Amino acid sequence: MDKETLMLTVAVLGGTGKEGKGLAYRWAKAGYKVLIGSRSSEKAVTAAGEIMELLDGTGSVVGMNNLEAAQQANIVVLTVPYAAHRDTLESVKEAVKGKLFIDVTVPLVPPKVSKVQMPPAGSAAQEAKEILGEGVEVVAAFQNISHEHLLGEGDVECDVLVTGSSKDARHEALKLVEAAGLVGWDAGPIENSVVVEGLTSVLIYINKQYGSTHSGIQVTGVSKK
């Protein structure tokens, strides 16, 4: 692990859930200091303990409430259902100023989760940018990665399309994609997150049609330098 990674602390807000816990596990395994955020610090401590067990006690995963996690981290990742998106963002707005913010939220509207239904801002990530304001770089990533892959060790047959408010922010987020053992692509400005978030509903539809739980996408026709 390089010195830069050693110094980085990643908060996963809603990290007690399916997607957040899987990402937290992978980052802790890669050497990041990980903070699990929750509405309940007790629930966060339990989730952090479960991840530490999976890691045989080798990583650093600590549980606390969402605000404390956001305050203590360099990078803040949001993994909550869309219904909790705005309230969670409002609750950590001051704590994330000057930090990299990675939004994993898909704006699903139950019960029709296999139909693309984007919010007025365009996408969840654009809505996050509106709420968090200037001074926060917002990146959208991991929306197409099923949590079912994340606690396993095998190769994940789904790439991560990374969109965001600046090239530097996307570059930083791509390091976390790689640390999670996934293949990531700089997929352009935050406006492009509309397509990536919407693609999740398409994948959910395909899962239902063809009896899968983890369909994915891969970029072809281009190789990494």
Ligand SMILES: NC(=O)c1ccc[n+]([C@@H]2O[C@H](COP(=O)([O-])OP(=O)(O)OC[C@H]3O[C@@H](n4cnc5c(N)ncnc54)[C@H](OP(=O)(O)O)[C@@H]3O)[C@@H](O)[C@H]2O)c1
């Ligand atoms: N699951 C997947 O495979 C997957 C894949 C790609 C993207 N995503 C996206 O990632 C996000 C999280 O998905 P998930 O499956 O991990 O969700 P989840 O397990 O249902 O929920 C994640 C966490 O969000 C918090 N939460 C739940 N309801 C809330 C509410 N009403 N208000 C405030 N906080 C609430 C809970 O944390 P506390 O109770 O600890 O606060 C919960 O543990 C979603 O936007 C989803 O679309 C999921």
